[in-house]
Structures are given as C-alpha cells and as structure tokens.
Amino acid sequence: MGLFDYAPAPESRSVVDLKPSYGLFVDGEFVDGSAGAFKSVNPATEEVLAEVAMADAADVDRAVAVARRAYDEVWSRMPGNERAKYIFRIARIIQERARELAVLESLDNGKPIRESRDVDIPLAAAHFFYYAGWADKLGHANLGPDPRPLGVAGQVIPWNFPLLMLAWKVAPALACGNTVVLKPAETTPLTALLFAEICQQADLPPGVVNILTGAGATGAAVVGHPGVDKVAFTGSTEVGRMIAKQVAGTSKKVTLELGGKAANLVFEDAPLEQAIEGIVDGIFFNQGHVCCAGSRLLVQESVAEEVVDRLRERMKTLRVGDPLDKNTDIGAINSAEQLAKIRTLTEAGEAEGATRWSPPCELPERGFFFAPTIFTGVSQAHRIAHEEIFGPVLSVLTFRTPAEAVEKANNTAYGLSAGVWTDKGSRILWLAKQMRAGVVWANTFNRFDPTSPFGGYKESGYGREGGRHGLEAYLDV
Amino acid sequence: MIGKTCHFTGKSGTTTVVGVTAQLALDDAGLRRLLHGLPPVDQVGADARAARLGTRSIKTTAKAEALDLAVRMVDLTTLEGADTPGKVRALCAKGAHPEPDQPECPSVAAICVYGDMVATAKAALAGTGIKVASVATAFPSGRAPLAVKLADTAAAVEAGADEIDMVIDRGAFLSGRYGAVAEEIAAVKQACRTGGHDAHLKVILETGELATYDNVKRASWLAMLSGADFIKTSTGKVSPAATLPVTLLMLESVRDFRAQTGRQVGVKPAGGIRTAKDAIKYLVTVNETAGPDWLSPDWFRFGASSLLNDLLLQRRKLATGVYSGPDYVTVD
Numbered sequence: 128m129g130l131f132d133y134a135p136a137p138e139s140r141s142v143v144d145l146k147p148s149y150g151l152f153v154d155g156e157f158v159d160g161s162a163g164a165f166k167s168v169n170p171a172t173e174e175v176l177a178e179v180a181m182a183d184a185a186d187v188d189r190a191v192a193v194a195r196r197a198y199d200e201v202w203s204r205m206p207g208n209e210r211a212k213y214i215f216r217i218a219r220i221i222q223e224r225a226r227e228l229a230v231l232e233s234l235d236n237g238k239p240i241r242e243s244r245d246v247d248i249p250l251a252a253a254h255f256f257y258y259a260g261w262a263d264k265l266g267h268a269n270l271g272p273d274p275r276p277l278g279v280a281g282q283v284i285p286w287n288f289p290l291l292m293l294a295w296k297v298a299p300a301l302a303c304g305n306t307v308v309l310k311p312a313e314t315t316p317l318t319a320l321l322f323a324e325i326c327q328q329a330d331l332p333p334g335v336v337n338i339l340t341g342a343g344a345t346g347a348a349v350v351g352h353p354g355v356d357k358v359a360f361t362g363s364t365e366v367g368r369m370i371a372k373q374v375a376g377t378s379k380k381v382t383l384e385l386g387g388k389a390a391n392l393v394f395e396d397a398p399l400e401q402a403i404e405g406i407v408d409g410i411f412f413n414q415g416h417v418c419c420a421g422s423r424l425l426v427q428e429s430v431a432e433e434v435v436d437r438l439r440e441r442m443k444t445l446r447v448g449d450p451l452d453k454n455t456d457i458g459a460i461n462s463a464e465q466l467a468k469i470r471t472l473t474e475a476g477e478a479e480g481a482t483r484w485s486p487p488c489e490l491p492e493r494g495f496f497f498a499p500t501i502f503t504g505v506s507q508a509h510r511i512a513h514e515e516i517f518g519p520v521l522s523v524l525t526f527r528t529p530a531e532a533v534e535k536a537n538n539t540a541y542g543l544s545a546g547v548w549t550d551k552g553s554r555i556l557w558l559a560k561q562m563r564a565g566v567v568w569a570n571t572f573n574r575f576d577p578t579s580p581f582g583g584y585k586e587s588g589y590g591r592e593g594g595r596h597g598l599e600a601y602l603d604v
Numbered sequence: 605m606i607g608k609t610c611h612f613t614g615k616s617g618t619t620t621v622v623g624v625t626a627q628l629a630l631d632d633a634g635l636r637r638l639l640h641g642l643p644p645v646d647q648v649g650a651d652a653r654a655a656r657l658g659t660r661s662i663k664t665t666a667k668a669e670a671l672d673l674a675v676r677m678v679d680l681t682t683l684e685g686a687d688t689p690g691k692v693r694a695l696c697a698k699g700a701h702p703e704p705d706q707p708e709c710p711s712v713a714a715i716c717v718y719g720d721m722v723a724t725a726k727a728a729l730a731g732t733g734i735k736v737a738s739v740a741t742a743f744p745s746g747r748a749p750l751a752v753k754l755a756d757t758a759a760a761v762e763a764g765a766d767e768i769d770m771v772i773d774r775g776a777f778l779s780g781r782y783g784a785v786a787e788e789i790a791a792v793k794q795a796c797r798t799g800g801h802d803a804h805l806k807v808i809l810e811t812g813e814l815a816t817y818d819n820v821k822r823a824s825w826l827a828m829l830s831g832a833d834f835i836k837t838s839t840g841k842v843s844p845a846a847t848l849p850v851t852l853l854m855l856e857s858v859r860d861f862r863a864q865t866g867r868q869v870g871v872k873p874a875g876g877i878r879t880a881k882d883a884i885k886y887l888v889t890v891n892e893t894a895g896p897d898w899l900s901p902d903w904f905r906f907g908a909s910s911l912l913n914d915l916l917l918q919r920r921k922l923a924t925g926v927y928s929g930p931d932y933v934t935v936d
C-alpha cells in the first residue's frame with residue numbers, strides 16, 4: 128500500500144502451552160469424558176489446536192452431583208468475605224496470566240490479539256474483581272436483608288467472547304454463593320479449560336466450578352438436568368427458545384441473553400469523526416460476532432452521503448488478517464459454518480437489491496475470513512435489515528426526522544442495544560426513553576463495564592447480567 | 605482567500621461546485637457561524653481513537669523506514685534566551701549530518717531558531733538544502749502590537765528565513781474575535797512575502813491554551829482559511845504542548861480542508877515529543893488519518909530538540925541490535 132507499510136508484528140505463541148488433549152474439569156480435577164472427544168480448530172489456519180473431551184449425560188450427572196455437594200457442604204455456608212478471597216484471587220491470576228489467555232483466545236476464536244489483549248481479558252478480570260467485592264455485601268444490594276443463593280447454576284456460553292462470557296456467568300454466581308456447571312461453546316473451549324487450571328491455582332474448593340466441554344447435546348443435558356436450580360444462557364435466539372421450552376414448568380430460574388440487530392442512530396449534529404469510529408467499532412469489533420453489534424446504521428438523510436463516504440475511507444484502513452498480528456483489526460470468522468451463514472445473508476442482500484461495498488483487501492488463503500462489508504440502499508423489508516448476520520456486515524438505512532429514527536430503530540424483533548450520536552443532550556435523553564433496547568449508548572458503542580447491567584428486550588432475551596442487577600439472577604429474592 | 609468575503613469550494617453530491625456555495629462576510633459573526641458549524645468533537649471518542657492508533661506495533665523494516673522518515677521531518681529547534689551563535693552552528697551541523705559517519709542517515713527538515721539567529725543558521729546551512737525556520741510575532745506569547753509582529757516577521761524573512769512560525773492571538777480567539785485573528789494571520793502571511801521572498805507560514809495555535817477540542821478544530825480551520833501553509837500545535841513553552849489527540853484533530857482538519865478547497869496544508873506537532881516511540885505513533889496517525897499524502901517533510905514536521913537523539917539511538921539499536929545510550933549522541 129502506500130509509503131508506510133506495517134511489517135508483520137506477530138504476538139508470540141510460545142506463552143501458550145497447548146496440550147494435545149484435554150479432559151473435563153469435575154470436582155477440582157481433569158477427568159476423561161465418557162463420550163469420546165472432538166477437535167478445536169484455529170479458524171485462522173484451520174489447524175487442529177487440541178482434542179477436547181465430549182461430555183455426555185453421565186458426565187453431567189456427576190458434575191451436577193459434585194456441584195451440589197460443594198454447594199451444600201462448602202460454598203453456600205462459607206461467609207461472603209471468605210468467598211471473596213477466592214474470587215479476588217481468581218481475578219488476580221487472570222491478570223497475571225493475561226498474555227497467555229489473550230493468545231489462547233485469539234488462537235481458538237480467531238479474534239485479533241489487540242482485542243483479546245485490550246478488551247476480553249482485562250474485562251474478564253474486571254468482572255471477577257467487581258463481583259468479588261459484592262460477595263460480603265449482598266445484604267446491601269436492595270434485594271432483601273439476607274438474600275440466599277439458588278444452588279447449582281447450569282451455564283451455557285457462546286463462542287464470540289469465550290472467557291469474557293465465562294466471567295459474566297461465573298463471577299456473579301460464585302459471589303452469590305452458587306456453584307457452577309459450565310459448558311463452553313464447541314468451537315472455543317480452550318480458555319475455559321485454562322480457567323479451570325486457574326481455579327486449581329486459586330485453591331478453589333473442588334466442585335465449586337465444573338467445566339464440561341461438548342456440543343449442543345451436552346448443553347441440553349446441563350440445562351435439562353433436574354439437579355440444576357438456575358440456567359443461564361448466552362447464544363442464539365433459536366437455542367434460547369429451546370431452553371425456555373425445556374425449563375418451562377420447572378422451578379429453575381432462567382436468564383437468556385440472545386440475538387440482536389441493534390440500530391446505531393447518527394444525527395446531523397453528531398460528532399461525525401467519532402461517530403465514524405463508533406460505527407466501525409459497532410459492527411467490525413470482533414468480526415461483528417457481537418450480539419449487541421450495531422448492525423443497522425440509521426443515518427439522518429442530510430448527512431447520509433457524507434457519513435457513508437467517510438465510513439468508506441475509514442474502512443480502507445482496516446487491516447484484515449492474522450489474528451495474532453498486533454496490527455490486525457479484523458481477524459478470522461470463528462467457523463466455516465458461521466462463514467457460510469454470513470455469505471448466504473450477504474448474497475440475499477445483493478439479490479434483494481441493496482448495494483454491496485467492501486474496501487480492497489486481500490484475504491488470507493487459508494482460514495475463514497470475510498472482508499468488512501457495507502450495504503447501502505437497504506430498506507426495512509430486506510433480510511439484511513432484520514436478520515442477525517453476526518458478521519462484519521453493516522446495513523445502512525436513512526431517516527429524516529427523529530420520530531422516523533425511533534420507529535425504524537424499534538422496528539425489530541430484537542432489543543438488545545442501540546446507539547445514539549448527537550451533540551444534543553436533550554435528544555439523547557429523549558431517545559434513550561424511546562428505545563426498546565436493554566442498553567443505549569450515547570456517543571459511543573460497544574462499551575462494557577462490570578458495573579453496568581446488560582440484557583435484552585423482546586427476542587433478545589430476559590434477565591440482566593452485570594452490575595447490581597446481575598446479582599438478582601443468582602439470588603433467591 | 606481572506607478579504608472581505610471568503611469564497612468556498614463546496615461539495616454537493618458527487619459534483620464539485622466551484623465558487624459561491626458559501627459567501628460569508630468575514631466579520632466575527634460570519635466566522636463564528638462558519639467555525640461553529642463544523643461538526644463537533646466528542647472528547648472521549650477523540651482520545652480513544654488516538655489511544656487506539658497508539659497501539660499499532662511498528663517493527664523491523666517498517667520501524668527502520670519510520671525512523672528515517674521521522675528524522676527527515678524534524679524541525680531541530682533551539683528557542684532559549686541563552687542561545688548563542690556557537691550553539692546554533694552546532695545544531696546546524698548536527699541537523700545536516702546527524703550521524704557523521706553514516707552518510708545514509710538523512711538530515712533533518714529544518715533548523716528552528718529565534719529571529720536574531722536566522723542569519724547565523726542560514727550561513728551554517730548554506731548548500732545543505734535544510735530550511736531555516738524562525739519563530740516570529742512576539743513568540744511565544746504573541747502579546748505585541750500588530751506592527752511589531754509584522755516587523756518581527758519581515759526582519760526574519762529579510763535575514764533569510766525560509767519558514768516563519770507565528771503564534772495566533774489566543775486572547776482574541778478565546779474571546780470570539782475571530783476576525784482579528786484571521787486578519788493578523790493574513791497580514792503575517794503578507795509579511796512573509798517581504799522583499800520578494802515567499803517564506804512558508806506555520807501558524808501556531810497553542811492548543812494547550814485553547815482548552816477544548818472544538819476550539820482546536822475551529823482554530824485549525826481559521827488558520828487554514830487565513831492562508832496558513834502549516835498548522836502547528838504549540839510553542840513548546842506552554843504545557844500541555846503537542847498531544848496525539850490534538851494532532852489527530854488537526855490532521856482530520858487538513859484532510860477535510862483539502863477535500864473541500866483543494867488546498868493541502870501541513871501539520872506540525874511541537875513540544876513534548878521526545879521519544880522515537882512517540883514519533884512513530886504520530887506517523888501512524890498521519891498515515892491512517894490524513895493519509896500517505898502527508899507522509900513527507902513537505903507536509904508533516906516534528907518540532908523537537910531532544911527527539912532527534914532518541915531517533916538516532918533507535919536507528920543504531922535497529923542496525924546493530926545494541927542500545928548505545930545517551931553518552932553516545934551529542935547534547936546540543
């Protein structure tokens with residue numbers, strides 16, 4: 128490209144000590160699974176990283192039983208300040224081993240090392256720190272004088288932020304005195320297994336955290352197990368529906384954090400330069416594998432052309448490629464399956480008459496990659512305007528009046544997040560009230576903090592994670 | 605550009621309309637409407653963008669290129685009351701041959717001095733192609749009558765200065781007297797042409813005193829509209845001097861200004877950039893904001909004194925694998 132080509136700056140893989148195979152983590156130790164093994168693949172190279180045990184119903188039985196024992200005999204009886212010590216210790220070990228976790232996350236997931244290093248891992252540690260602080264203050268959380276834990280939590284997490292989603296689930300569960308049986312996603316189990324080692328390193332009592340790797344059937348067995356008191360799931364709306372049906376009529380408490388098709392609203396008085404960054408962060412962060420991604424750009428007609436021109440210029444500087452290169456902005460799509468889904472939906476977008484554009488960029492020959500893409504001339508009726516693509520694909524729509532902006536933004540089956548870009552404070556407050564979305568970002572996008580609750584409206588699920596609100600999901604109130 | 609009216613080239617759709625998309629009287633109110641009509645800046649977002657650009661990892665061949673480019677962009681500066689002709693000559697010698705035993709090491713872009721040292725620097729740099737830049741207009745405070753500022757400028761130009769680094773009247777800018785600032789810049793630009801010369805005009809905004817990013821952006825546009833060839837962050841005498849977010853805003857401004865008017869303006873961060881690592885962050889920001897067209901000493905400069913030594917040390921480290929330390933470069 129120009130005068131100043133950035134030479135490759137790969138992060139070293141040597142900090143990660145990958146074993147050829149991994150077992151299940153039950154009762155504080157690694158054990159063999161009873162249903163064979165599956166492979167976890169590096170999506171950037173398609174090389175096999177490790178073999179991982181597949182848990183079946185018998186393994187789930189055992190894990191739930193030890194989690195129950197740990198709950199009854201140790202964890203629920205332990206004073207909050209003692210529990211906090213373990214959780215603080217876990218947070219500190221995550222920080223100490225941050226580089227190792229970041230490299231492993233990028234290897235297994237395909238996300239750029241810049242993001243795993245600067246976002247995923249620091250935020251995961253922050254969640255443990257934050258909830259460790261709550262462990263001895265639950266009586267002051269406005270949830271009653273002495274709220275009690277629920278019991279055994281069965282947790283199923285997605286592949287887009289493997290360790291961070293683990294932290295969102297495990298940290299509040301442990302702080303509130305529950306024990307955990309967690310199933311990481313089939314394509315990204317490795318950082319959860321490293322987290323299991325961290326639990327050992329932190330001397331966490333055996334059985335408090337159990338990690339069962341596997342696929343959909345394993346997850347269904349965890350969710351459906353009669354010994355599980357609480358189900359927490361993050362993933363697709365489709366699977367969320369199955370889970371809701373599965374637990375209906377039981378005493379299980381459920382939180383679901385599902386899909387999204389967030390609107391990012393750019394008004395003509397917006398700080399345009401920062402709005403462009405927000406649009407880029409909103410949709411190209413983590414290859415667009417973000418349930419709250421700003422996948423619909425709604426821009427006021429008067430500045431639409433300028434915004435799209437500037438966005439195109441900005442997209443030309445995005446660097447797609449090796450996730451371990453420190454200068455990579457967009458890494459690999461997590462799996463061949465996801466890549467196929469993105470292709471299908473973008474082809475539908477073209478077929479329905481929207482205009483597709485990507486900057487010139489060379490994609491690596493091997494691995495699963497998809498160039499950052501925007502569609503202009505999109506109407507509400509197009510599939511790409513209402514179906515979740517879960518990839519680096521942005522649909523651009525326009526609006527004329529604030530009322531039209533609200534109407535279009537809310538015209539979706541989802542309601543996880545929204546973004547508003549305007550210099551006018553009163554408009555931000557007005558819009559935040561109008562938006563039927565769990566999170567509304569003003570002049571920023573995809574910002575996360577452990578103190579802030581997160582969750583959806585409508586088909587984006589129910590329950591809140593994070594902040595004081597996140598405690599409620601793990602307490603009997 | 606500046607007179608009673610300001611003629612604009614505007615973009616309407618994809619066709620460029622030359623001429624009179626906007627004709628604004630250049631009084632304070634007219635300028636205010638124009639400058640306050642620029643898209644606002646969100647400070648948190650601008651800071652975050654600059655920090656993100658600062659995480660680029662420039663290694664091996666890219667680093668070698670960047671270090672040499674940075675050396676070529678240095679305005680090697682001495683602006684002390686205690687400056688002597690001897691010190692200026694030493695600085696000129698260093699600027700011309702930063703590594704005397706390595707002919708492939710490039711020389712700096714310019715030597716930047718006070719007006720009374722221009723003749724000394726000019727003589728010392730004869731035949732090197734290195735420019736002499738002189739600060740003028742009652743640098744660094746800018747607090748003097750206009751006539752004095754113009755005389756200061758004219759004297760430096762007469763003495764041979766190729767470039768004039770002027771300071772804007774921050775008092776006038778901050779109190780909204782934009783017309784006064786604009787007229788002064790235009791007058792100094794005129795003074796740069798004293799005696800048939802045509803010195804380049806760098807306009808120092810002193811962003812450390814402008815308080816907000818919106819002001820930085822407005823001052824950038826005001827200076828460009830008034831005829832600046834370069835916009836420069838700081839005198840180096842006020843803290844904070846150059847910062848990456850402020851430079852980012854100025855780079856966005858020159859990019860947008862060129863897109864709108866067709867005229868390219870350069871950017872010079874000055875003050876506080878002391879390490880090669882920082883300099884590389886600025887180059888990354890230039891590359892990814894204004895674009896490669898600005899990656900040349902004609903369009904981007906570092907106003908610095910100690911930066912050059914660190915660039916040289918890092919050059920050697922890259923070539924030999926060994927860090928030699930501050931005793932192996934000359935103190936000015």
